[in-house]
Amino acid sequence: xxxxxxxxxxxxxxxxxxxxxxxxxxxxxxxxxxxxxxxxxxxxxxxxxxxxxxxxxxxxxxxxxxxxxxxxxxxxxxxxxxxxxxxxxxxxxxxxxxxxxxxxxxxxxxxxxxxxxxxxxxxxxxxxxxxxxxxxxxxxxxxxxxxxxxxxxxxxxxxxxxxxxxxxxxxxxxxxxxxxxxxxxxxxxxxxxxxxxxxxxxxxxxxxxxxxxxxxxxxxxxxxxxxxxxxxxxxxxxxxxxxxxxxxxxxxxxxxxxxxxxxxxxxxxxxxxxxxxxxxxxxxxxxxxxxxxxxxxxxxxxxxxxxxxxxxxxxxxxxxxxxxxxxxxxxxxxxxxxxxxxxxxxxxxxxxxxxxxxxxxxxxxxxxxxxxxxxxxxxxxxxxxxxxxxxxxxxxxxxxxxxxxxxxxxxxxxxxxxxx
Amino acid sequence: xxxxxxxxxxxxxxxxxxxxxxxxxxxxxxxxxxxxxxxxxxxxxxxxxxxxxxxxxxxxxxxxxxxxxxxxxxxxxxxxxxxxxxxxxxxxxxxxxxxxxxxxxxxxxxxxxxxxxxxxxxxxxxxxxxxxxxxxxxxxxxxxxxxxxxxxxxxxxxxxxxxxxxxxx
Numbered sequence: 001x002x003x004x005x006x007x008x009x010x011x012x013x014x015x016x017x018x019x020x021x022x023x024x025x026x027x028x029x030x031x032x033x034x035x036x037x038x039x040x041x042x043x044x045x046x047x048x049x050x051x052x053x054x055x056x057x058x059x060x061x062x063x064x065x066x067x068x069x070x071x072x073x074x075x076x077x078x079x080x081x082x083x084x085x086x087x088x089x090x091x092x093x094x095x096x097x098x099x100x101x102x103x104x105x106x107x108x109x110x111x112x113x114x115x116x117x118x119x120x121x122x123x124x125x126x127x128x129x130x131x132x133x134x135x136x137x138x139x140x141x142x143x144x145x146x147x148x149x150x151x152x153x154x155x156x157x158x159x160x161x162x163x164x165x166x167x168x169x170x171x172x173x174x175x176x177x178x179x180x181x182x183x184x185x186x187x188x189x190x191x192x193x194x195x196x197x198x199x200x201x202x203x204x205x206x207x208x209x210x211x212x213x214x215x216x217x218x219x220x221x222x223x224x225x226x227x228x229x230x231x232x233x234x235x236x237x238x239x240x241x242x243x244x245x246x247x248x249x250x251x252x253x254x255x256x257x258x259x260x261x262x263x264x265x266x267x268x269x270x271x272x273x274x275x276x277x278x279x280x281x282x283x284x285x286x287x288x289x290x291x292x293x294x295x296x297x298x299x300x301x302x303x304x305x306x307x308x309x310x311x312x313x314x315x316x317x318x319x320x321x322x323x324x325x326x327x328x329x330x331x332x333x334x335x336x337x338x339x340x341x342x343x344x345x346x347x348x349x350x351x352x353x354x355x356x357x358x359x360x361x362x363x364x365x366x367x368x369x370x371x372x373x374x375x376x377x378x379x380x381x382x383x384x385x386x387x388x389x390x391x392x393x394x395x396x397x398x399x400x401x402x403x404x405x406x407x408x409x410x411x412x413x414x415x416x417x418x419x420x
Numbered sequence: 421x422x423x424x425x426x427x428x429x430x431x432x433x434x435x436x437x438x439x440x441x442x443x444x445x446x447x448x449x450x451x452x453x454x455x456x457x458x459x460x461x462x463x464x465x466x467x468x469x470x471x472x473x474x475x476x477x478x479x480x481x482x483x484x485x486x487x488x489x490x491x492x493x494x495x496x497x498x499x500x501x502x503x504x505x506x507x508x509x510x511x512x513x514x515x516x517x518x519x520x521x522x523x524x525x526x527x528x529x530x531x532x533x534x535x536x537x538x539x540x541x542x543x544x545x546x547x548x549x550x551x552x553x554x555x556x557x558x559x560x561x562x563x564x565x566x567x568x569x570x571x572x573x574x575x576x577x578x579x580x581x582x583x584x585x586x587x588x589x
Contacts, residue, residue, distance in 0.1 A: 074447075077448075116470065116472055116474075116550050117472050117551045117552060118470050118551075120472070120473050121474045121475070121478060121552070125474050125475075125477040125478035127482075128477075128478055128486075130482060132451075132489075135489060135490070137452070138446075139489075139493050151490070154486060154489075155490070158483070158487070158490075161483075174579075220486070406575075410447070
């Protein structure tokens with residue numbers, strides 16, 4: 001019982017903690033891609049964490065900002081719209097399986113909130129509700145710009161939902177199930193067992209539709225600032241605006257989780273069988289520790305080198321100068337510690353069955369989340385690389401290119417499944 | 421527990437359905453209808469019909485109502501005051517149809533029906549769990565004719581809407 005209550009909390013906690021990470025990715029990524037400076041000021045005692053601390057400054061600003069409600073707004077829907085946006089963005093995570101189900105005695109413990117029989121349909125159903133937050137926000141604020149933004153968003157999201165649903169159908173045909181755990185389990189084995197390789201067209205269509213659903217570049221017409229000020233959230237300020245902002249990033253995280261589970265093998269590593277890993281876990285402990293130690297020493301060494309180079313040429317003249325030295329020496333020491341632990345490890349190591357299960361599950365979760373971080377980065381990469389579509393181009397792409405392609409993909413897949 | 425949840429969702433659904441017709445604001449009415457659909461989906465979940473529940477949200481709340489609200493927002497209707505309306509020909513027909521439906525439902529409600537073990541004898545066929553596989557198999561074997569007829573009817577409706585909406589094709 002307690003587990004059933006804790007699971008949703010933990011999962012939502014994970015999603016919410018991805019948001020600052022993604023904002024950091026976005027700022028640093030845009031700075032590197034467009035060759036400009038990222039966040040480099042906000043610091044506590046000289047610690048900036050590479051701009052990560054800038055998020056704290058954002059939070060303080062958004063929480064203390066005045067919350068303005070337009071006089072002619074429809075108050076109820078004005079208040080509820082950001083909540084709907086955030087709710088819809090996070091609720092889909094409930095059916096994502098983060099690791100293989102674990103058998104504890106008689107019972108089986110799943111690493112997802114609810115193992116629904118209609119898992120994928122639930123994802124599509126909740127995804128289709130996302131449009132309400134945007135639409136109501138645009139309408140309730142009683143402003144022409146927000147109204148246009150809301151209308152654009154709803155037209156765009158409805159159009160691309162069709163392509164998204166059809167792209168997934170082809171995947172379902174080859175998987176033969178809509179249960180997400182079963183879909184991930186079907187991708188065990190070599191790299192080409194991943195549906196991303198057997199269904200490349202479905203992957204491309206799904207990712208494109210997902211970009212449109214999250215209202216991100218190149219599909220961010222609903223908030224096109226050159227035409228609509230800020231689109232549907234023009235009239236929102238303070239934490240209500242922040243909720244829309246967070247919902248966008250939560251949507252990215254959930255979308256990346258979906259791509260991982262559906263197309264990139266979920267918790268599987270190509271050619272590695274988790275049952276074998278569980279059996280021979282002792283063999284993997286030492287190499288893993290050595291790997292961690294070497295990586296930690298490498299990062300620490302690079303940070304120390306950076307300190308030495310910066311100290312003579314580009315100095316801030318305050319505590320910020322010593323940040324990389326502190327973290328660099330810390331990393332070096334941690335690396336030496338981990339390597340020492342690896343050396344001191346007894347040769348006849350034996351791990352209890354329960355710990356064994358737990359370690360394997362942890363490894364699976366790490367694999368899953370690593371893939372999620374990679375796909376999140378892809379979203380940001382696309383945003384800072386591609387220009388925005390024009391509205392007629394967007395509609396033509398959705399209805400005249402993506403939907404026919406998805407239908408053709410379904411036909412071909414169905415023929416192959418029926419013959420094979 | 422189940423009965424308790426049933427009453428909660430039933431009251432929410434009925435209350436929101438009443439709001440649909442009592443709200444002067446068109447967007448408000450449409451959003452109440454969305455809420456009512458969620459209540460109905462919850463009732464389906466209580467009956468173990470997960471597939472139908474998800475479809476209820478996916479199709480009605482996620483697709484059809486979005487179009488409703490889209491059109492309402494496009495027309496930008498002002499909230500109208502409720503007022504008494506006179507009885508005319510078309511309203512008479514509509515009203516009689518509504519009363520007929522109400523009567524039918526009342527008859528169905530008042531007639532005693534066996535519940536539980538004896539129900540399958542009356543309804544014909546065993547109750548099946550509402551999984552995707554079970555519903556899909558029934559739809560494509562026993563009920564294939566109504567299923568296909570429905571899809572053709574929908575196709576006809578779409579073509580009709582396009583020809584009516586677009587004068588020159």
